[in-house]
Each structure stands twice: as C-alpha cells, then as structure tokens.
Amino acid sequence: MNKKELFTTILVFLFISIAINLVLVKTNVIKYNNIFIDGQEVEIEIMDELENIYNDTLEYEIPVCLAGEVTDNGISIRAMIEAEIVSTSLHNVTYVSCPLYIGSQRVIGTIHNHPSGECRLSNQDIETYVNDMSRGQEVIGLYCGEYVFFILSRLEGVIPE
Numbered sequence: 001m002n003k004k005e006l007f008t009t010i011l012v013f014l015f016i017s018i019a020i021n022l023v024l025v026k027t028n029v030i031k032y033n034n035i036f037i038d039g040q041e042v043e044i045e046i047m048d049e050l051e052n053i054y055n056d057t058l059e060y061e062i063p064v065c066l067a068g069e070v071t072d073n074g075i076s077i078r079a080m081i082e083a084e085i086v087s088t089s090l091h092n093v094t095y096v097s098c099p100l101y102i103g104s105q106r107v108i109g110t111i112h113n114h115p116s117g118e119c120r121l122s123n124q125d126i127e128t129y130v131n132d133m134s135r136g137q138e139v140i141g142l143y144c145g146e147y148v149f150f151i152l153s154r155l156e157g158v159i160p161e
C-alpha cells in the first residue's frame with residue numbers, strides 16, 4: 001500500500017466512524033451511569049455473578065451475554081452467560097454471538113470490560129453493537145471500574161415510513 005492509498009483508507013475509516021457516531025447521537029443513545037445510585041433505571045439481579053467476573057486487575061476483555069427486559073423505565077438484567085471467546089486482548093475481543101435466550105429470559109445485550117478504564121464505546125464496540133442490534137439486542141454495557149450501560153432502543157423511531 002503506498003502513501004496515497006493509506007491516506008484514502010484512513011479517510012474512509014474516519015468517515016464511517018463519524019457516520020456511525022452521528023447515527024447513535026441522532027437515535028438517542030441513552031447512557032445510564034452510576035447504577036448503584038440510579039438503581040431504578042438499571043436493575044441487576046445477577047450482580048454477584050458479574051462481580052465474580054469483573055475486577056480492576058483484569059488484563060484482557062471478557063464478554064458476557066445479558067438477558068432480561070428493556071422497558072420505558074430502564075433495563076432489568078436477570079440472567080447471564082459468558083460469551084464463547086474466539087480471541088481476546090487488552091483492547092479487543094472477538095466472541096461467538098450470544099444465544100437469543102438464556103433460560104426463559106430474552107437476551108437484551110452484552111457487557112464487556114475495558115482494562116484501560118475507558119468508559120466510552122470504542123469504534124469496534126459500536127460496530128459490534130450495530131451488528132448485535134440486527135439480532136434484537138438493545139443494550140451494551142461496559143465495566144470500566146464502574147458499570148456503564150448504553151441503550152439504543154429508539155431506533156424504530158427514526159426509520160422512515
């Protein structure tokens with residue numbers, strides 16, 4: 001790849017990334033933070049199981065499938081299983097897609113940790129997210145020292161009729 005091609009490739013990636021971010025902003029990505037304070041909005045019945053997995057000393061990412069319910073009042077997480085990992089590192093994780101159900105609970109999304117402590121979604125997270133949405137998922141969570149959840153459930157509101 002020569003310099004010009006490299007430059008073009010970088011520009012294209014930049015544009016795609018900006019476009020995806022614009023879509024997320026336009027479609028009301030709701031960020032629920034500080035779940036311990038804001039317990040009504042994010043209810044996690046399986047906190048003990050999550051705490052068994054996530055801590056600040058992890059040096060690689062672990063993805064977990066979350067099941068429960070998304071309502072107008074927030075989200076309720078009632079079941080989880082660790083996703084089957086294909087590869088994982090400090091900044092990246094590839095995993096086999098979550099099942100549609102865990103027991104009788106519908107899979108509503110995923111959570112993974114950021115060993116860097118970064119609480120924002122990476123570009124790869126957003127790509128994965130958009131992909132998972134086509135499978136009916138609405139929630140992406142991060143453990144970055146605290147638990148942060150992003151919900152994208154208003155998408156049908158912006159699809160033109």
Ligand SMILES: [Zn+2]
Binds near residue numbers: 112114121122125
């Ligand atoms: Zn991530």
